[in-house]
Amino acid sequence: MSTFDVDGFVEECRTARLDHSPQLAVRDVVGRAVSNPGSLEAAFGPAAGWRIEKLYNDAEMTIMHFVWPPGVDLFPHEHKMWSTVGIYGGIEDNTLYRRDGEGVVVSGHRRGEVGDVLLLGVDGIHSVQNPTRQWTAAIHVYGSDFFDHPRLQWDKETGEPEPFDLANAKRELEATEARGGPDA
């Protein structure tokens, strides 16, 4: 069993982003990585406990490792940068939205399973659900600086827009993990 090489993956992504269509080139790199989910598990360990880990970050690209707990239902948010999400554990359901005045309305649904790569465009708005009792594990590559890029999220109850704050996402993951899954 090979072990996923984080440094090698980062280098491949950095090369891919120089392509004339960087998101599609990165998709291919991510697709190759998640075609061998066992090697990612070997590198990151079994999914147990939520994780938001930065693997690489500069002004033009961010690479993250995410592990979502069972039952997670993250609020709608925009990225304002392209994203490429490769799933190597569990399921990630996406609800897609379009803007409607200050708010957002649902425009579609998409499910990502192990080995899938989900793309979201610069204008994409989505929320993320894990309706299963399994952890969701994924590698996300973003086409800009994920940590320094003002953007919006929308409150799940009121629908009101507010500035995106990663601390909210972390609290949501913590609370979901503490609840212990979709049936609790």
Ligand SMILES: [Fe+2]
């Ligand atoms: Fe997102």
